[in-house]
Amino acid sequence: MAVQTVATGSSTVDLGPAAALSCRECGHRVPLGPVFACEECFGPLEIAYDFSGYDTEELRARIESGPANIWRYAPLLPVPANVADKPNINPGWTKLVKADNLARELGVTGGLYVKDDSGNPTHSFKDRVVAQALEAARAFGFTTLSCSSTGNLAGAVGAAAARAGLRSCVFIPHDLEQGKVVMAAVYGGELVGIEGNYDDVNRFCSELIGDPAGEGWGFVNVNLRPYYAEGSKTLAYEVCEQLGWRLPDQIVVPIASGSQLTKIDKGLQELIRLGLVEDRPYKIFGAQAEGCSPVSTAFKAGHDVVRPQKPDTIAKSLAIGNPADGPYVLDIARRTGGAVEDVTDEQVVAAIKLLARTEGIFAETAGGVTVGVTKKLIDSGVLDPAKTTVVLNTGDGLKTLDAVAGTGLTATIRPTLDSFREAGLA
Amino acid sequence: MAVQTVATGSSTVDLGPAAALSCRECGHRVPLGPVFACEECFGPLEIAYDFSGYDTEELRARIESGPANIWRYAPLLPVPANVADKPNINPGWTKLVKADNLARELGVTGGLYVKDDSGNPTHSFKDRVVAQALEAARAFGFTTLSCSSTGNLAGAVGAAAARAGLRSCVFIPHDLEQGKVVMAAVYGGELVGIEGNYDDVNRFCSELIGDPAGEGWGFVNVNLRPYYAEGSKTLAYEVCEQLGWRLPDQIVVPIASGSQLTKIDKGLQELIRLGLVEDRPYKIFGAQAEGCSPVSTAFKAGHDVVRPQKPDTIAKSLAIGNPADGPYVLDIARRTGGAVEDVTDEQVVAAIKLLARTEGIFAETAGGVTVGVTKKLIDSGVLDPAKTTVVLNTGDGLKTLDAVAGTGLTATIRPTLDSFREAGLA
Numbered sequence: 001m002a003v004q005t006v007a008t009g010s011s012t013v014d015l016g017p018a019a020a021l022s023c024r025e026c027g028h029r030v031p032l033g034p035v036f037a038c039e040e041c042f043g044p045l046e047i048a049y050d051f052s053g054y055d056t057e058e059l060r061a062r063i064e065s066g067p068a069n070i071w072r073y074a075p076l077l078p079v080p081a082n083v084a085d086k087p088n089i090n091p092g093w094t095k096l097v098k099a100d101n102l103a104r105e106l107g108v109t110g111g112l113y114v115k116d117d118s119g120n121p122t123h124s125f126k127d128r129v130v131a132q133a134l135e136a137a138r139a140f141g142f143t144t145l146s147c148s149s150t151g152n153l154a155g156a157v158g159a160a161a162a163r164a165g166l167r168s169c170v171f172i173p174h175d176l177e178q179g180k181v182v183m184a185a186v187y188g189g190e191l192v193g194i195e196g197n198y199d200d201v202n203r204f205c206s207e208l209i210g211d212p213a214g215e216g217w218g219f220v221n222v223n224l225r226p227y228y229a230e231g232s233k234t235l236a237y238e239v240c241e242q243l244g245w246r247l248p249d250q251i252v253v254p255i256a257s258g259s260q261l262t263k264i265d266k267g268l269q270e271l272i273r274l275g276l277v278e279d280r281p282y283k284i285f286g287a288q289a290e291g292c293s294p295v296s297t298a299f300k301a302g303h304d305v306v307r308p309q310k311p312d313t314i315a316k317s318l319a320i321g322n323p324a325d326g327p328y329v330l331d332i333a334r335r336t337g338g339a340v341e342d343v344t345d346e347q348v349v350a351a352i353k354l355l356a357r358t359e360g361i362f363a364e365t366a367g368g369v370t371v372g373v374t375k376k377l378i379d380s381g382v383l384d385p386a387k388t389t390v391v392l393n394t395g396d397g398l399k400t401l402d403a404v405a406g407t408g409l410t411a412t413i414r415p416t417l418d419s420f421r422e423a424g425l426a
Numbered sequence: 427m428a429v430q431t432v433a434t435g436s437s438t439v440d441l442g443p444a445a446a447l448s449c450r451e452c453g454h455r456v457p458l459g460p461v462f463a464c465e466e467c468f469g470p471l472e473i474a475y476d477f478s479g480y481d482t483e484e485l486r487a488r489i490e491s492g493p494a495n496i497w498r499y500a501p502l503l504p505v506p507a508n509v510a511d512k513p514n515i516n517p518g519w520t521k522l523v524k525a526d527n528l529a530r531e532l533g534v535t536g537g538l539y540v541k542d543d544s545g546n547p548t549h550s551f552k553d554r555v556v557a558q559a560l561e562a563a564r565a566f567g568f569t570t571l572s573c574s575s576t577g578n579l580a581g582a583v584g585a586a587a588a589r590a591g592l593r594s595c596v597f598i599p600h601d602l603e604q605g606k607v608v609m610a611a612v613y614g615g616e617l618v619g620i621e622g623n624y625d626d627v628n629r630f631c632s633e634l635i636g637d638p639a640g641e642g643w644g645f646v647n648v649n650l651r652p653y654y655a656e657g658s659k660t661l662a663y664e665v666c667e668q669l670g671w672r673l674p675d676q677i678v679v680p681i682a683s684g685s686q687l688t689k690i691d692k693g694l695q696e697l698i699r700l701g702l703v704e705d706r707p708y709k710i711f712g713a714q715a716e717g718c719s720p721v722s723t724a725f726k727a728g729h730d731v732v733r734p735q736k737p738d739t740i741a742k743s744l745a746i747g748n749p750a751d752g753p754y755v756l757d758i759a760r761r762t763g764g765a766v767e768d769v770t771d772e773q774v775v776a777a778i779k780l781l782a783r784t785e786g787i788f789a790e791t792a793g794g795v796t797v798g799v800t801k802k803l804i805d806s807g808v809l810d811p812a813k814t815t816v817v818l819n820t821g822d823g824l825k826t827l828d829a830v831a832g833t834g835l836t837a838t839i840r841p842t843l844d845s846f847r848e849a850g851l852a
Contacts, residue, residue, distance in 0.1 A: 067520075089786050095547075100513065101591060119545060121786065123519075159786030164529060169851065174838045178831065185821065185833040188783030190851065193838040196533040204841040211843050213852035227543065265742075296741055315509070350782070357614030360515050360547070360585030397612065405604065407611040412600045412619040415630040417637050424640035425595065425616065 020076035021226055022048040024328070033210030034140050034223040042105055044324070045226045047078050048174060049270075056275035063241065068093045070128055070190055070234040076270060078227050078232070078327040079135040087163050088134055091127030092234050094119040096242035101358035102371075107259045110249065110387040114371075115239055116361055123396035124317075124364070125260070126156035129231030132391050134160050135225035137218035144169055144217045145189075148201045151180050152317055152395055159186030169217070171201050172288070177356035183399070205368075232260040237265025239390050240277050247282045252374045254296050254366045254394055255286045255317045255340065258325030258366075264333045285383065286329050286340035287373035289313035289348060289365075295326045299333060299340035306330070314403050315365040321337055339382050343372035351375065352397065365403050439565040444504035447652055448474035452753070458504075460566050463802070470750070471652045471685060473504050475696075484702035489667065494519045496554055496660040502696060503660070504653050505561040507575040513589050514560055517553030518522070519661055520545040520658050522668035527784035528797075531637030534805050536675065537814040540797075541665055550743075550790070550820035552582035555657035556646055560586050561612035562653035570595055570643045574627040577606050578743055583646055584613030593645070597627050606660065609825070619840030658686040664692025665816050666703050673697075673708045674812035678800050680820055681721050681783035682744045683713045683764070691758045712755050712766035713799035715739035715774060715791075721752045725759060731748045732756070738773045740829050742789040743821060766810050769798035777801065778830055779824065791829050 013032050020029045025043025033040035038046055049155030060073060070092030071084040085092075095116045120127040130153070133372050137145055145161040145168045147153050154170045171182055194201045208214040209223055218224045240247060247268060251262040262296035265284055272279045288296045291313030298306045306326030309385045311319035313425075323329070333340050343351070348365055349362030351372035356362050364370065377383035397404070413419040420426060440459050446455045451469025462471055470538060485501060491499030494530055496518030497510040505682045510516075521542050529538035546553040556579070563571055570585040571594045573579050580596045587594035596610055600619030610619045620627045634640040635649055664672060679687040691710055698705045714722045717739025724732045732752030737745035750756070759766050769777070777798035782788050789797065796817050803809035823830070840847040846852060 008761070048710065060803060065780075067627075090521065095516065101589070119547070121545070123549075123787070123822075126686070155788075159788070160783070160787075161529070162783055162788035174835070178834075179827055181828050181835065182830055182833050183788070183824065185835070186782045186830050187781060187786060188780060190836045191834070192846075192849070193835040194841045195838065195850050196841045200841040204843075204846075207843055208846065213843060263808055264762045300708065353612060356585075356612045357588055360589035360613060362585070362609070362612050366711065396549075397822070398609065401605055401608050404612050405607050406605075408617070409600070409607060409611070409619040411617045412621065413624040415620050417630075417633055417639060420618075420630075420639060423618070425618065 009068045015078040015136065015139055016080055016081045017049045017051055018047045019037070019050040020048045021045040021334070022132070023173060025029060032367040034136070034218065036223055036225045045227055047230055051076070051274060054274060058101060059274065060276055062244070066200070068232070070131060073237050074236055076237065078132060078230055080139070080225045083135060088131055089121040089127060089160055089163050090396070091120040091131055093238060096239060097359060097361065099359050100354065105354065105358055106375055106385070108378065108385045109152065110385060110389065113248070113390045114355070114359060114361060115235060115390055115392050116236070116394065118361070118363065118396035119392050122152070122155040122159050123211065123399065124152040124156065125214040125235065125394040126152045127160070127234070128234050129228045132162045132231040133218065133220035133224040133228040136224045137166065138142050138164070139219065142216055142218035143167055144219065145402060146170065146205070146217050146398065147220045148198070148205045150176065150183070150198055150316060151220065153161055154180070154191070155187070158184055158189045162187045167239035168223055171205055173198055173201055190312055227261045229263055232263035233270070233393065234265030235260070236264045237271065240268070240271055245277055247277050250283045250383055250389040252287055252389070252391045253325065254318055254370050255288050255329055256320045258295060258323045258329040261327050262328045262332060263338070279338070283336045283338040283372065284335055285334055285338040285377060286344040287370045288340065289315040289318055289369050290342045290344045292319045292321060293342035294321060295323055295329050296340045296342040298326065299330055302328060314400070315348055315369050317364060317366050318369060339377065341373045341377055341382070343369060343376055347372040347376070351402055353407070361393060363393040363395030364397055365400045367393030368403070440506045440508055441499060441504040441565055444473045445476040445478055446474045447471040460644065461818055462649055464650045471828055472655055473652055475502070477700060478699060479500070480683065483698065486671070486702055496737055499663050501661055504558060504656055504664065505594070506565070507675045509561060513591065514557055515547040515553060515586055515589050517546045517557055519664060522665060523785060523787065526561055528781065529724035531780065531784055532811070533802055534804065534809070534815060536812040536836060539674070539816045540781070540785060541661060541816055541818050543661070543818065543820045544789065544822035545743055545786070547849070548578070548581045548585050549580040549825065550582065551658070551661065551820040551851065553576045553586070554660050555654045556582040556586045558657040559646035559650040560590055562650045563592065564590070566644065568642055568644035569593055571646065572596065572643050573646045574598070574624070574631045574632070575610070576602065576624055577649065577741060577825065580606070580610035580617070581613070582798060584615050587615055587682045588613045597631055599624055599627055609617050616661040645815050655685045655689055659693035659696070661686070661818065662690045663697065663838055669814070671703055672815040673706060676709045676711065676809055676815040677714055678711045678796045678815070678817045679797050679806045680818060681714050681749065682746045682754055684721060684749045684755040686756045687712055688751050688758060691762070707763070707815070709762045710758050710765040710801065711803060713763040713796045714766065714768040715741040715795050716768045716770045718745045718747060720747060720770035721755050722747055722766045722768040724785055725750065725756055730756060738825070741774055741795050742793060742817070743790060744794050765803065767799045767808070769795060769802055773798040775829055779833070781819070782823070787819060788823030789819040792821050793819030794829070
């Protein structure tokens with residue numbers, strides 16, 4: 001297995017097959033380091049790999065005999081070869097649930113699967129991306145793991161840093177709901193409330209990175225973003241391996257910044273290039289909530305640019321009004337023959353209940369968005385019900401209980417058989 | 427693999443190696459059926475197996491090549507051989523986390539592990555037991571899955587029934603917190619509030635089982651209890667397999683009814699008898715909250731009987747004041763050289779935070795009880811820090827957020843670097 005060691009400044013970093021950072025726009029390459037924007041054109045930097053020397057069947061065997069978490073794919077990630085031996089929270093290898101009951105309700109005949117990332121350690125897909133950022137932080141000698149967050153990410157960073165023995169410092173709007181504060185604070189890191197909204201928090205974090213006070217700090221979704229984002233590739237790897245090393249025909253992915261969808265596409269392309277799956281067409285569909293649907297709006301209008309929106313939806317984990325990777329999402333949806341669609345908050349709630357009622361999976365609002373969009377796209381004939389379809393659930397319903405707060409008792413009775421019968425329950 | 431088919435009344439049931447029900451007190455055997463108390467002496471019935479014809483290495487290989495859930499142990503459970511092909515929520519094979527940070531804080535040198543059952547589909551160990559009850563319900567032709575519950579069990583039953591396509595009807599006290607009602611209701615089954623407390627709910631359920639209105643109903647923790655309880659054996663199997671087919675020296679288990687602890691002991695004994703682990707001494711320790719510590723009280727007093735208590739603790743999932751299996755727990759703790767200990771609610775909260783801060787695991791109050799008791803037993807010299815020790819976390823902190831509601835922001839600042847420095851965070 002080729003392991004690339006790259007010099008950055010005075011130190012050398014070992015991030016496995018990660019060879020350099022490469023600009024997605026202009027292709028300009030720089031050595032691996034804690035940078036995220038191209039110095040030439042300000043485009044986003046992403047990881048360029050050296051996969052040369054990989055034998056397909058050797059690689060497949062190595063993956064299959066690897067641990068039951070994302071580190072089975074270490075040869076394809078920006079992490080050192082011994083990553084599985086280090087203390088981290090080992091996310092991934094979540095269930096791919098064959099959703100036959102849901103398929104019947106939606107009229108899908110070609111096989112419907114839910115990739116259920118609520119099974120991750122802090123119950124969202126964020127554990128996957130934070131795990132990559134943690135390795136980069138270690139490689140660059142950072143001692144504090146940080147982020148701006150309004151929810152899932154705060155918990156993922158707090159948990160990962162705790163286990164790794166790093167300091168964590170998470171910034172959130174000071175008036176966040178108490179439940180979310182508790183989830184973020186319980187891991188014992190610094191949790192700092194910023195007097196302002198989420199935009200103010202982000203702006204402050206960018207200032208901190210440029211200041212001496214931020215030295216030694218790895219912001220998982222800012223200066224470690226190129227590494228962080230690669231974690232989403234593992235969703236693509238797992239789906240294909242769990243399907244028996246086969247590409248799904250159709251995959252429905254939620255869109256917040258759009259990064260997850262673009263990295264899933266990158267992951268699928270890598271599997272094809274490495275010969276791990278047969279090269280045949282697949283379609284990627286993006287899912288948004290109507291109250292924050294800048295990419296869906298652009299897709300339907302045939303635009304290449306995404307006009308920012310002010311979010312107003314219960315799907316808060318997807319509520320990014322100005323999604324950085326929006327244009328790439330449009331490109332991928334169009335290139336693969338997919339689409340981007342949105343659903344109302346009412347449809348989100350109905351979809352959460354539909355998934356729970358049919359498959360026993362309690363999804364976060366983001367999962368309601370993907371299931372709702374899947375239903376809408378089938379009803380409108382855009383998704384082919386005769387094809388193998390994978391729907392992502394990226395989070396846990398326990399984190400967004402408010403969305404289904406209307407759900408309650410079907411009856412209240414006295415503790416007697418007569419009362420039971422009167423209620424028509426017999 | 428020997429599969430036993432047993433005639434019960436007019437039907438035959440295939441529950442794999444389960445051969446009969448046997449009274450734990452008097453040994454009286456009856457055919458497999460939806461009964462839970464001995465007709466001779468009213469003792470509890472449990473499953474008697476036919477494991478004859480199992481070759482140790484063949485069995486081990488079969489388990490190791492099985493699915494990454496409890497069904498890898500199907501040859502040792504009261505389920506049909508094809509159980510993994512049926513729609514169920516496939517719990518188990520949760521992480522055994524090597525807790526080196528926690529070990530350092532507690533002074534454990536012999537290896538400390540947390541068996542983290544928050545990774546189950548509905549985030550508690552209840553998924554393991556409900557999965558067994560579901561197979562029994564199918565075998566006996568029941569069409570409704572039911573239980574009395576105040577929390578974790580309601581969600582586990584609702585989810586399992588939804589996925590299996592069975593009706594569910596769960597009974598809860600009518601004044602339960604709204605969050606718990608939502609978690610139980612979202613799966614779409616009947617959720618019935620009983621005007622009364624948990625005792626009233628239980629009494630009503632027992633009445634319903636004896637009434638024609640309850641025909642076709644499987645109450646997972648009443649008439650299906652012998653099957654249900656066996657699910658806890660899988661915790662023992664997994665711990666040993668994950669340790670490399672080795673018994674832990676010491677294991678710390680929470681006590682509610684005591685059933686889990688007794689079945690873990692049963693599971694360990696089976697592994698020894700089947701030759702899957704080396705036969706050497708192990709100690710089982712029971713953990714209770716001080717506010718509901720009938721077993722711990724009896725253990726310390728040297729009693730063989732357990733005097734009921736009125737529960738008053740934040741560890742509500744353990745708050746059974748009159749634990750049915752209490753005497754068996756006392757027996758096992760004494761026989762193995764273990765102990766039963768309890769901790770205060772303050773110690774429970776401190777232990778939840780300790781586990782989160784050191785290992786990034788956010789435990790339910792029951793996990794705070796086991797970690798707290800582990801610390802107390804090490805401090806008092808009862809647990810040997812030089813031995814391999816496994817601590818169970820049976821649930822998820824997201825379900826008992828109130829317990830750590832005092833956790834919050836470490837600082838609040840304005841979105842400026844000056845404010846950041848003033849707060850001493852740099």
